[in-house]
Amino acid sequence: MPEFDMPAPVCFIENTPEGELRVRQEALEILSNITQPVVVVAVVGLYRTGKSFLMNKLAGKRTGFSLGSTIQSETKGIWMWCVPHPKKPNHTLVLLDTEGLGDVEKGDSKNDSWIFALSVLLSSAFVYNSMGTIDQRALEQLHYVTELTERIKVKSKPASRTDTDETADFMSFFPTFIWTVRDFTLELKLDGHPITEDEYLENALLLKKGSSPKLALYNLPRECIRLFFPTRKCFVFDRPASKQGLQRIEELRDSELEPDFVAQAKKFCQYIFEKCRVKTLKGGYIVTGKFLGNLAVTYLDAIRSGAVPCMENAVLALAQIENSAAVMEAGVHYQQEMTKQVKFPTATLKEFLDVHAICEKGAIQLFMDRSFKDDNREFQGQLMGDLEMKKEAFLRRNEQESSARCQAMIQDFFQPIQAGLSAGTYSRPGGYQQFMVDQQDAVRKYNQAPRKGIQADEELRGFLMKQETIASTILQTDQALTAGQKAIEEERLRADAAERERLVVEEKHAEMQQKLEDQKRSYEEHVQQLMVKMEEDRKKLVEENERVLTSKLKEQENMLREGFQEQANSLQSQIQDLCGQLDKANNKSSWFSDVLDGIGTVGTLVLPGIGGKLLGVGTRILSRFF
Template identity: 50%
Template sequence: GKSYLMNSLAGKKRGFSLGSTVQSHTKGIWMWCVPHPQRPDHTLLLLDTEGLGDVGEGNTKNDTWIFALAVLLSSALVYNSKGTIDQYAMEQLHFVSELTEHIKVKVQAGDDSEEDTEFVRFFPSFVWAVRDFTLELKIEGQPVTEDQYLEHALALKPGSSKKVMEYNLPRQCLRRFFPTRKCFVFVQPALWQEIGQLDSLPDSALDPQFLQQSRRFCDYIFQHSRGKTVKGGILVTGQRFSSLVQSYVDTIRSGQVPCLDNAVTAMAAIENEAAVKEALARYTAGMGAQQLPAELRELSEAHGRCEGDALALFMRRSFKDEEQVFQKQLVAGITERYGNILAENEAVSRETCRALLQELSAAMQQKLSAGDYSQPGGYQVYDRDQNQLVMNFRAKPNKGVKAEEALEQFLASKKAEAEAVLKADNLLTEAEKHVAEEKQRAEMLEQQRKAAEEKQLQTEQLMKDQERSHQENVRQLEAKVAAELASAKEEAERALQSKLEEQQAMLQKGFTEKARLMEEEISGLRREIDSASKSNFLSKIFETITEGLRTVGNVADYMRSRKQGGKGSSHTSKTKTRK
């Protein structure tokens, strides 16, 4: 039965429990995740469902919800029946004709044709597994394939009587809802008395034809089952699958009908919020490896790398980020963290420079205290020592971004001291003292100019950072939107192909009116594919979002607001290494 086939897909003899009595063995839906045997970057997620029509339940609603959940959660749905595909087997599939009552695609549902078109986009492929098959695959004396056998069983009858409509309904739903259909027939695997121990029997004890059929079945599932997607062609990861299950089950328990749009929106909110946190953590970890104090160019390069990595991570994990709400949160978070790092770098640079100047000026302070500069000619010695101090300070590496500003403040603090030494030097004439004073003023102005230039260069670098950040955000967003459009287009093309094939089948069987009614769906899908292919669609998107991203990513504004808010004084006042 089902559990044996699922264990075969997992490559195991045991896993999902096999029932060997008349009592239904599997209850609810059991899940098993194993590495995909043919796709290294995929997980094979197997869902073994409770059998339909369990007399122990005494409740058809349970069957309906089990079936609906299986459809919603899978990318390939395997329906397992016994004997032949006859009218009784079709009647057991009445759940298919009730799916429109138990699954909604949109919050505001349209007409039935709109729902049909939407269903075929995200419904799984349908595989009918017929076990204990004993008949010859022949129709009207001619051999047929398993797939032809299935399509023959799904053929509609002409007419509009109640009996004909009841006959056609499950078949019509299968044809309309499921984009691809496949059939496998299996002979009895072993002797009747051994079937109860099927999971313990060696392959040598099983019918060779059954083993061959099982291998063909597994190979088909591995090779042709697509990755699970939801509306829009969005791939479902393990985390997203967990959100979907929770959303659907909670909705069913509340007595409501699961809505795909609502489930995807809820899933997107959870995933996008987590994507922002994960991306910010990646950025913070990357920038945390920078040693402070650092030159702004070094921090800028690191910021560019770390922001690009964080954005790439966010783009991979996020989806359905309407109006880029979560991307803007990420940009704002990165801007804030970069601003904090810049402020911390400034604070560490100031303290580093202050400590260095204090160290370099210690000898001058000793001379000053000893009166060495109070002797005739002392100012010349003082001026020479101070110039040497400035040269030594500038020659010292790794001072950070506040070197010239710190030197300016240091020299300004020594202005009164220098004037006192100059006045006390009676070896100099008044004219020479005047020249020395002018020289002091010129040097101070030059140092102020260098400090202002240092600040201006840093401001320019921040503006470059902002523009680079904006361009990187737009570049990655553009690539993501283009990829999402391509996925949505591919999804629409699959739906179109399915509808065209069904329309052609209707025409061949003489159902001209049914084929004509499908034309509106087909035209709508063609218009959607055509609009997704037009390049101006992307440009319209970016006209509405690029300015918003630019605004939230203004580092210079953040730094100014930070200083005005008095936060600059909160940084530690000792040199540190960020690890």
């Protein structure tokens, strides 16, 4: 079942009359309820080029995003429509329709550049929509791509590398680039031979040799597209209908549109549904709807402050938000499950700790599913401490409820003895023996009573200790006993008292051992789940680096084939850097050792008494991953 019901698009990022961009609260509330991974498709292009029509097709609707039928731009800012993904269960397709670029009524190219940059930052598939053909004019209209390095930073501190090298960082998180060419009338041929749409795009992106300013301007947008976007795709579309039909295109069914256009639109939608990936951040972190909303707010805050949005800072800021929320969510889950599952008071400490272990495991899993980039294990340490504190609170409640129940039972079972003491029943010859028989009978009834809880023995021993003085007094005043018999009974009373004290020490020691063993188990559970998560993160990083490396090698090969030796050489340092990152990520021993060092430090601070056991636990778990 979908997590939401969104019958029509809403404004996501508003473009105010003053030219200020801001996130709309209504859109944030919708996104906050989407906990599924999102595939985000953004479409940009000149105004009045049919962008909204494509978005409605992806939503499976004829109407939704405003199409308009005049020369005025209809969409202002960025509009959003969230629908269940038609091919990926438990995923959401987020469609972003942007304000048309180059709107003559607006006359603000800087605002257009930010719309373009935000569409790149927020999407996993970036659709550039244009009319006619991919020619020099069309590429010049895509000048916004050449400004991306001015609008977006990857790292908060400038690295000691050239500007060209920075493209490797951009490639790791930039979306798939899809060029859609509308009202295409040419034949897909090159030098008389048929070519594919993708070959048509790649041919249009070929560079020209030379060093003149004119050639530099010619090559710049082409180089940027080739270097920034590792995955590129092209679709061409015939005119969908006659001029009169275009003015009421929202009313037309597929049967009333040009057959070739319908087939092309279906092919485009299938590619989006089947090939476009989930939105991720650098490092392979999966973005949910809630995450996407927070990401947009982070970028817009930076833009309004006059700063350049920085991916690294955005990820760190979001990590703080998400990880704090993950700790809270995990704590709430633990609290609710313990309240529901623990039947107070439990018969034994083990019974309590067994339920705690199940609830803790679920809480840790919730944290692992939501948290990311907790490199110093700061938030996992907070979770450890929070769960330990909550466990202790439940344990105190367990003890208190047991104590209250036991005290009530003791009062009930020993009440006849108290009445006898008040009535002087035991202040006669043979009273001591009667007192001991009555006490043993009360103890027997108490021991047979059910559901006393973990304080049963301790509460009884405490009560019997208080009775020792009374028993000794009755013993000394009992005239039926000789002095020798009284001495023997006195010794037995002292021995019983000593035995009770020994049992107290022994049980306290056993209880402490159980608690320490539980802390060891808790630590092992944290490490086990962390290792699984880190292995998933490692695989994502390897996949991401391999994808970028493959693209760089392909681009280097293309540059060499086209005769651009200098550009090919400039890619070599990036390729070597990516190879080094891959080697590091593939070195599991080093990767996991760093993880264990971090969680081990946190564990010794939060869970007292486990320090000496960490090495064995870590080594045992680590061996499972090799």
